[in-house]
Structures are given as structure tokens and as C-alpha cells.
Amino acid sequence: MNEIGTTAQEALEFVKAIPPAQGETMRGVPLEPRDLVRVGFIGVGGRGSGQLGEMLAVEGAQVTAVSDVVEAHALRAKERVEQAGQPTPAVEPQWERLCERDDVDLVCVCSPWDWHVPHAVCAMECSKHAAVEVPAATTLTDCWRLVDTSERMRKHCLILENCCYEYAKMLVLNMIRAGLLGTITHGEAAYIHDLRSLLLADGGEGLWRREPHKLRNGNLYPTHGLGPVARYMDIHTGDRFTQLVSMSSASVSLGQYRDATLPADSPKRKETYSCGDMNLSLMQTALGRTIMLQHDVATPRPDSRINLIQGTKGTFCDYPPRLFIDGQTGHDWQPLDAFKAEYEHPIWKEQGELARKLGGHGGMDFIMNYRLIQLYRQGQPPDMDAYDAAAWSAPVPLSDISVAWGNLPLPFPDFTRDHWQEPLAAAAGGRAATALRCSP
Numbered sequence: 001m002n003e004i005g006t007t008a009q010e011a012l013e014f015v016k017a018i019p020p021a022q023g024e025t026m027r028g029v030p031l032e033p034r035d036l037v038r039v040g041f042i043g044v045g046g047r048g049s050g051q052l053g054e055m056l057a058v059e060g061a062q063v064t065a066v067s068d069v070v071e072a073h074a075l076r077a078k079e080r081v082e083q084a085g086q087p088t089p090a091v092e093p094q095w096e097r098l099c100e101r102d103d104v105d106l107v108c109v110c111s112p113w114d115w116h117v118p119h120a121v122c123a124m125e126c127s128k129h130a131a132v133e134v135p136a137a138t139t140l141t142d143c144w145r146l147v148d149t150s151e152r153m154r155k156h157c158l159i160l161e162n163c164c165y166e167y168a169k170m171l172v173l174n175m176i177r178a179g180l181l182g183t184i185t186h187g188e189a190a191y192i193h194d195l196r197s198l199l200l201a202d203g204g205e206g207l208w209r210r211e212p213h214k215l216r217n218g219n220l221y222p223t224h225g226l227g228p229v230a231r232y233m234d235i236h237t238g239d240r241f242t243q244l245v246s247m248s249s250a251s252v253s254l255g256q257y258r259d260a261t262l263p264a265d266s267p268k269r270k271e272t273y274s275c276g277d278m279n280l281s282l283m284q285t286a287l288g289r290t291i292m293l294q295h296d297v298a299t300p301r302p303d304s305r306i307n308l309i310q311g312t313k314g315t316f317c318d319y320p321p322r323l324f325i326d327g328q329t330g331h332d333w334q335p336l337d338a339f340k341a342e343y344e345h346p347i348w349k350e351q352g353e354l355a356r357k358l359g360g361h362g363g364m365d366f367i368m369n370y371r372l373i374q375l376y377r378q379g380q381p382p383d384m385d386a387y388d389a390a391a392w393s394a395p396v397p398l399s400d401i402s403v404a405w406g407n408l409p410l411p412f413p414d415f416t417r418d419h420w421q422e423p424l425a426a427a428a429g430g431r432a433a434t435a436l437r438c439s440p
């Protein structure tokens, strides 16, 4: 469905429409405790292979089934499971069969963007929890589908946002919880990563990730930047996104790079890219906080997710990680070192050595998987749920709609349907709220 509509008013009405709920909220609903969590993987290409390796290192997780449309990828994944000393997993050529299996509790979806929602919905409809790569969905209709299916099937749909588990992010989260940055007022987040050669490649993500650059003009990949900032701001445990307005620069870099690097007869030379090199979105929250969100995967510049968070007593900014605390001597940023002993997150204290050895994105990939399986085994709610998956992914369609209608300010859908003010403890009927919060 074209969500941009034929008039700005039509687009606005579409964004505002909240579909009727199909079940009670899933906020804070605990996972059913179990000693062994049996995991199935759909999509074991570049990211799926990495995720599989990290999951295989987590105590209490067993990979029981794999599925990929490319048989060689599925067989490679099967061998990897065997090499890790686990029983031979089932190889299911059809992903629906993987979802139906009795020996799968959790389905990890690491397929291309357009497949995330069909895969996750099928998993939940087969009574499995779904863990979905980023962005979880790329249309508002599909954001709602994830939420509605989760509520109807009483199964979680969580987003595999590994950046929330980065060492500095978790340390800073602890500092924020302890009040060191005061009242949080503003954040900045980005995905700035030169992907020109990857986008134009003849394999891997080059097979599908360039397509939206031809069809859309907005922020195609918001969650790596936005997820950690949402955690800092207690989004869905006391605050929520309320507005978004977006603006894009001209679309130049990808086309110029293509013309400079590919032969004149390459079919890619006929493509037209609509997505602006830089997309800038401004967001606001119910508590009056502001967020600047950027996306640029086509400009030659160093990578950054920015990750700035500021409050009445100080500011953190990443890449490199640095802090400014009110009352400190001098006007310069200071490194995090002085805060590590007191605020290093307990999971990193406990699992950091193994995480760094495994190496996935500096260790955060293992920490994410470890944390997910730990919460599952203990019967606690997951750190992220379908509401987070939907809200962190929704800037994809919202930015596209806003840009299409001349930077139209849009209301941000409340995917929780008014359950955003409850701390997880209340939503879970009194269960201890531990989501990414556990201070020592």
C-alpha cells in the first residue's frame, strides 16, 4: 500500500488512524521460564551468520532449526551449529515449516527488510516468540501488524537492536538512572555509514538494500541511533514519541559513485535514486524532549551514530565516548574512564571478556543475545517488545511521508495504545522491572 496518499490531508488521516486492539497489552508480559531456549533462524546470510555464532556461544540456547532461500547458506549454518557441538539442526527450505516446528521457542528473523514482517507474523501465529533484525518493519501498516499480532497471539515480537547493548551505552544508561545527567531534555541519534560500495555490490545486501533508495526519500535505517536514545528517555516506560517532521537533502552521492565506479553498460547505470543523501528528522516526546535523527549512507565521511544525550546536569556524546558534567573543571569533554568502576553495567562486568573475544560489533552482539536468553530462562519480560520494534522502526515511513508532503509535521502513532506511562513493573502486574536497568 502507498502510505503517502494523494493529498497531505489523506496522509495525515492515515498516520492518525489507530486500529482497534486485537488483545490486551504485551507490555511487561513475562516470557515463560525454561532452562533451554530452542532457537530457529530464518535468513542466515551476512548478519544471520554473525547472529548464529553469537547465539551458539550463549549458555542455555540451542539452535534447533535454520531456514534460508539459498540452500548453501542454510547448509553452512547447519555445519556451524554442529561445529559448536550442538545436535544437528533441522534445515527447513520453507520458512513456514520452521515456524511450525515443535522444537522451536524463539524465531530469529535475519532476512532482508521486506521479509521481516511476514516471517515474524508467521512465527507468532505459530505460537513462537519472534526476534527481528532492524528495522523491524518499513511501513506503518506493518508496524501495527507486529503489535496487533503480538497482542492477539500473546507472543513477543522484539527487535534485535544490538546498539542498545554497546559498552558505553549501557554504562551511560546506568549513569542516567543514577541521576548524573539530571533531567533528560534532548538527544541526537544517527546512522551515518558510507555504504556506497555495499549498496552497489552484486551479492549480499547489494541484492536488495538499494531498492528502497529508488522508491523512498527518508530515513531508511533509524533504529541503531534511535534505540539507545529511546532507552535513555524511558520511551514506553514513562514517555513516548509524539511528533516527527523530516527533511531530506538532494540525492547525489550514490548516483555519482555508481557512475564513477561501474562500467557504462551496467544496468545499474539506468537506476534513479530518490533517497536524499542526508535525511534529518526532528522528533518530540510527551515530556517535551527533543530528538534529532539523521540518516546518511551515501556520503564519504567517517561512521557515527552520534548518540548524544543531554540533561540538566550534563551531556554524553559518543564516537568517541565523552562526557561533560556540570561543575567540572574546564570546558572540555572528559573521557568515561573516571566513571567506569562505578557505572560499568553488571552484564559487561560479568560477560565482557567473552563478548569482546567473540567480537561481534565490539561485543554488543553477544551481550544482546546473552541478555535475551537470560531473561527468557528467568521468565522475565524482554528488554524490547513489539511496541519498541514498531516505534523505533516507524521513522522509516513517517520520514518518507513527511518529506513527500513538504516537511509535513506528523503525529507519532502511540503503538502502546496508552500503555506508555507505566513502568514495566506495573505493566507486568508487579513483576520486578529489570529491562536494561539493572544497577548493581
Ligand SMILES: NC(=O)c1ccc[n+]([C@@H]2O[C@H](COP(=O)([O-])OP(=O)(O)OC[C@H]3O[C@@H](n4cnc5c(N)ncnc54)[C@H](O)[C@@H]3O)[C@@H](O)[C@H]2O)c1
Pocket (backbone or CB within 6 Å): 042, 043, 044, 045, 046, 047, 048, 067, 068, 069, 070, 073, 095, 110, 111, 112, 113, 115, 133, 134, 135, 160, 161, 162, 204, 205, 207, 361
Ligand atoms: N544489527 C546489525 O548490526 C545488523 C548488521 C547488518 C545487517 N542487519 C540486518 O540484518 C538483516 C539481514 O541483513 P544481511 O546483511 O544478513 O543481508 P544478506 O543479504 O547478507 O542476508 C540475507 C539472507 O536472507 C536470505 N533470504 C532472503 N529472502 C529470504 C526469505 N524470503 N526467506 C528466508 N531467507 C531469505 C538470503 O538468502 C540471505 O542468506 C537486515 O534486516 C539488515 O538490516 C543488522
